[in-house]
Structure formats: C-alpha cells, structure tokens
Amino acid sequence: MNTPVIGVLALQGDVREHLIALAAADAVARPVRRPEELAEVDGLVLPGGESTTISKLAVLFGVMEPLRARVRAGLPVYGTCAGMILLADKILDPRSGQETIGGIDMIVRRNAFGRQNESFEAAVDVRGVTGDPVEGVFIRAPWVESVGAGAEVLAEHEGHIVAVRQGNVLATSFHPELTGDHRVHSLFVDMVRADRTPESL
Numbered sequence: 001m002n003t004p005v006i007g008v009l010a011l012q013g014d015v016r017e018h019l020i021a022l023a024a025a026d027a028v029a030r031p032v033r034r035p036e037e038l039a040e041v042d043g044l045v046l047p048g049g050e051s052t053t054i055s056k057l058a059v060l061f062g063v064m065e066p067l068r069a070r071v072r073a074g075l076p077v078y079g080t081c082a083g084m085i086l087l088a089d090k091i092l093d094p095r096s097g098q099e100t101i102g103g104i105d106m107i108v109r110r111n112a113f114g115r116q117n118e119s120f121e122a123a124v125d126v127r128g129v130t131g132d133p134v135e136g137v138f139i140r141a142p143w144v145e146s147v148g149a150g151a152e153v154l155a156e157h158e159g160h161i162v163a164v165r166q167g168n169v170l171a172t173s174f175h176p177e178l179t180g181d182h183r184v185h186s187l188f189v190d191m192v193r194a195d196r197t198p199e200s201l
C-alpha cells in the first residue's frame with residue numbers, strides 16, 4: 001500500500017516532534033502553513049502549543065477557513081493538547097480572539113489540569129491502542145467536560161475525559177509525540193489509510 005502523506009500544522013508548537021513520530025509510524029510527514037500545502041495532504045496533525053496563538057496565526061496565514069472546510073469534508077485530523085482545543089466545537093473558557101476549527105462535538109476546558117508547574121505524567125489506557133497503557137504527558141492540559149452523542153470517549157484520567165474520537169477526528173489532552181511511543185500516531189496513520197481506501201489503492 002502506498003504511504004499516506006500527513007501534514008503537521010506548523011504555525012507554533014511542537015511541530016518537529018510530531019513530524020518525527022509520524023515518520024516513525026510509516027507516514028510521509030511534512031509541515032503545513034499555507035492553503036496550498038493543506039490541499040496536498042491526506043491527513044493533518046494539530047500540535048501542542050498555545051491554542052490562542054495557533055488560532056490567531058491560522059487566521060493571519062489565511063488557513064483557518066480552508067482548515068474548517070477540509071475537516072468538514074472529512075479530512076482525518078489528530079490534535080494533541082492545544083490541538084485538541086482547536087478541534088472542539090466549543091471552548092468553555094476561550095481567550096479573547098480565540099477561535100476553533102471544530103470537528104468534535106465536545107466542550108473543552110483549557111488548562112483544566114493546572115498551570116505549567118502542575119504538569120505531570122500518568123499511565124493512560126487508550127481504546128484502540130493494544131498492549132501496555134500509554135505514557136500520558138500532560139502539560140497545562142485541557143480536559144473534555146462533555147461530549148455529544150456522535151463522539152466516542154477513548155480514554156479518561158481520574159474521571160476526566162482525555163481522548164476522544166468522532167469519525168475521522170481524533171484528539172488527546174496529552175502528548176504521545178514526546179514519549180518515543182508511536183502507538184497513538186500509528187492509530188492515526190491507520191485512520192488516514194482507511195480513509196484513502198479504496199480509490200487510492
């Protein structure tokens with residue numbers, strides 16, 4: 001099977017770590033900043049970083065509307081942390097000027113697990129990832145307050161939702177790209193492959 005091309009939105013955040021993780025999970029990975037670059041990928045990762053900054057830069061680079069349109073049209077997307085916030089249909093506590101791309105019928109609370117000095121790691125069982133629990137790295141992480149009927153909860157930590165999937169859109173509060181364990185990225189690459197079948201076989 002030919003290799004899917006997966007972009008990483010490269011406006012701000014931990015872009016490089018995702019490029020490395022995607023390559024390790026057998027995708028061709030490339031940074032995406034412009035609408036023309038977005039048009040060429042089979043899937044997209046929204047990295048961790050600062051969600052308000054990413055949203056403002058996406059508007060500035062003219063890529064916000066094209067992003068919304070492609071996600072609505074079914075582009076497979078995976079967001080970690082700030083990326084999860086960008087994929088929420090609703091943010092509980094948005095900063096001024098903060099917009100989302102949307103894609104998952106969920107409400108997120110930013111910085112829900114505390115500020116930077118309250119960052120932590122925890123073992124997380126993720127549905128669809130076989131073997132040992134994933135090492136969840138939480139950095140000023142959001143959690144999901146609630147999901148709508150179409151969204152599937154894939155993981156919880158201490159009673160809070162930390163991984164969700166709705167159709168082709170996947171989001172985690174934590175950062176698998178920082179751990180060297182590429183199983184969550186492999187899950188996403190499989191979603192992208194499934195989306196490309198059968199026309200591109």
Ligand SMILES: NC(=O)CC[C@H](N)C(=O)O
Pocket residue numbers: 047048049050051052080081082083085110111139140141142
């Ligand atoms: N590690 C992260 O991506 C932090 C997300 C950040 N707290 C935000 O609101 O965007």
